[in-house]
């Protein structure tokens with residue numbers, strides 16, 4: 001990295017602020033609290049602004065261009081969400097305020113719970129979990145609590161398809177369950193025969209992502225759910241791919257017992273470094289009492305003139321809290337605005353366009369890239385980043401070369417069941433021109449892979465930082481540009 005750090009830019013005596021002359025007597029600083037070992041950079045205001053503005057331009061983001069990171073649903077985040085979240089009535093409330101002083105916030109949370117129920121086809125929602133992974137953890141804890149409440153203590157295993165996101169086995173194992181791997185059949189669905197063979201009275205449940213991480217709707221989903229239920233297990237729906245289903249079908253109607261939402265995927269709240277996530281959990285009727293709380297309920301019905309009185313409640317057999325206070329409220333405001341802005345028709349439109357965009361890209365790339373499970377896809381698809389006649393080229397090389405064409409790379413090396421996977425999710429917020437430019441870049445890269453592979457191997461060429469040693473970066477993480485001397 002050739003960029004100077006803010007410490008290297010520092011020049012002794014340079015100042016960014018000027019204080020007025022003091023109008024009180026000068027007193028020396030209490031020396032026991034002042035560290036000599038903490039040098040602060042000395043810079044002018046323009047130095048600081050330019051340094052950080054320049055750094056910010058090195059980052060790729062959804063406001064800059066296409067971000068086709070499969071499974072992550074990196075859609076555009078409407079700016080009106082931000083404006084609403086910054087309204088003082090939302091932004092300046094304190095979680096310890098008495099409920100009667102935050103009725104507007106509670107009303108918003110209540111309505112969001114209701115909308116999420118309607119969208120997903122479930123009977124109860126808790127907004128607490130902080131992200132999808134925590135929603136999964138919550139869901140698995142609910143599965144555990146359900147079996148325990150029935151005195152059914154034999155169940156020690158959770159089934160996870162081999163295409164699943166890593167958080168599924170992780171949350172199951174964290175909850176004390178043994179993870180049993182379930183293979184995918186040649187069409188990209190759960191292998192029903194394999195499922196039949198492992199189902200017994202030790203299975204606590206199955207975690208299923210539908211559409212799955214191949215971007216395919218599992219056509220056996222109703223049968224899978226029926227089989228698991230018949231064996232006494234519950235089915236957890238990983239809702240990360242809900243963007244493909246909005247307004248078209250509902251996981252609750254497909255027979256799932258529990259699911260999580262990723263407000264930061266489906267409902268456009270900021271993602272990754274842009275802000276905290278939010279992973280509300282929805283459950284069917286038989287699990288409502290186990291939800292984590294507090295959740296918002298109507299304490300006193302309203303009248304023609306008076307709005308209802310809202311309050312926090314703890315479900316009777318609740319697994320407890322999974323997050324301090326009430327979850328990430330600012331994200332709830334953003335998702336609320338997004339859902340109300342679109343309405344039922346608009347939500348359906350989102351899913352239709354997300355699916356249309358993915359199928360358009362798939363059609364443009366099918367002759368250039370191998371598609372291992374090639375059928376009509378949902379909101380994303382998985383291609384192979386390798387060719388037999390271009391040995392040595394890997395998905396990683398294609399991903400890095402895309403950066404030279406000014407695109408964020410797709411997800412790679414996931415799902416694990418596809419060799420050199422490139423998982424592409426354009427989302428509904430991209431127009432045809434952008435999709436065409438992206439397809440043309442990928443087609444050009446395929447030509448380069450055959451004609452001048454070194455272009456891919458050495459990519460990216462124009463970024464401030466060239467190709468990183470990712471293993472070293474993970475193993476020797478340095479988060480601080482200045483390390484104290486002693």
Ligand SMILES: *Cc1c(COP(=O)(O)O)cnc(C)c1O
Nearest residue numbers: 071131132133165167240262277
């Ligand atoms: C993103 C994702 C998750 C995890 O969600 P987070 O909000 O990132 O914790 C789980 N499963 C799938 C399929 C995902 O895409």
